[in-house]
Amino acid sequence: MGILIENEFTVAASPDDTYALMTDVERVAPCIPGAEITGRRENGAFDAVVTMKMGPMQLSYKGEVAIESQDDAQRTAVMRAKATEARGQGTAQALLTMRVAPAEGGAASHVAVSSDLLITGRVAQMGRGIMTDVAGRMIGEMAKAMEATLLAGAEAKARGEAPPPSVAADEPSAVGIAADVTKAKLKGLLGRD
Numbered sequence: 001m002g003i004l005i006e007n008e009f010t011v012a013a014s015p016d017d018t019y020a021l022m023t024d025v026e027r028v029a030p031c032i033p034g035a036e037i038t039g040r041r042e043n044g045a046f047d048a049v050v051t052m053k054m055g056p057m058q059l060s061y062k063g064e065v066a067i068e069s070q071d072d073a074q075r076t077a078v079m080r081a082k083a084t085e086a087r088g089q090g091t092a093q094a095l096l097t098m099r100v101a102p103a104e105g106g107a108a109s110h111v112a113v114s115s116d117l118l119i120t121g122r123v124a125q126m127g128r129g130i131m132t133d134v135a136g137r138m139i140g141e142m143a144k145a146m147e148a149t150l151l152a153g154a155e156a157k158a159r160g161e162a163p164p165p166s167v168a169a170d171e172p173s174a175v176g177i178a179a180d181v182t183k184a185k186l187k188g189l190l191g192r193d
Contacts, residue, residue, distance in 0.1 A: 001124040005115040005135045009143040010103050013150035014119075017098040018109035019075040021146060021166075023067055031145035032167040034140050037065075050083065050092075059123065060086040068095075075100040090121020113139060145169035 011018050021028055025046050029037045032050075039047035044068035052059045063083025070077035081095045095116040103110035115135065126134070145167045153163035 001119055001128065001131075002127055003117045003119070003131060005117065005132055007115070007136055007139040008115045009111050009139065011109045011111060011143060011147045012107075013109055013147065013151060013154065014106070015075055015102050015109045017150055017154070018111060018146070019072070019077075021150060022098050022100065022111070023070055023077050025065060025067065025079075027166050028146065029065075030144050030168040031149055032170040034116070035142045048081070048083070059088075059090070061090075061092055062086055063092075085121055088121055090119070090123055092120075092123070093118045111143070118137050141169045 002113075021031075026037050026040075029035045029046075029048065034051045036049045036051075037046045038049055041047065041064065043066075045064045048065045049062060050060045050061045061083035063081060065079060065081040068078045068080045076097070076099045079094075079098065081092070081094045081096070083092045085091065097114040097116075101110045101112075102108075117131075117135075119131070148167040152167065156163050
């Protein structure tokens, strides 16, 4: 199933620092729920694993991720990821276009991420609406972890220390997220808060 997902968020860090983090695959990976870099290839790509729990099932995808292009002056980059489900026939491909711009007078960053996804297997059976909502929640968790990573790095820099490791996002639970999304939609339909 092919799907295009557009997400935006604001991070309380400068656009240059935010862009630098987003284009540093090894540093940003822990901020992505369930993602882990497991190695680096000679061509500049990285081996990666993404794990997601769905009820009693745990899905694990193994593949590679790389920055395909970047324009530092415009703070835009394109990242490509390809993965295969470790147990099963599912595959996932993603082309993520990222843009970072100043927000709130330049003290914060506005980040726009366009994700062009092609997914097969068990996850594709969840449906487009649920997948869009799940991706939105995962991007939200990533934004929180990125902001915490950037703030910790700024504090360390102010003290003259090396930046600490990236803050890891919580591992996602697609079933839990999907249940929360369904509850919210039902409340909206019924006119309840």
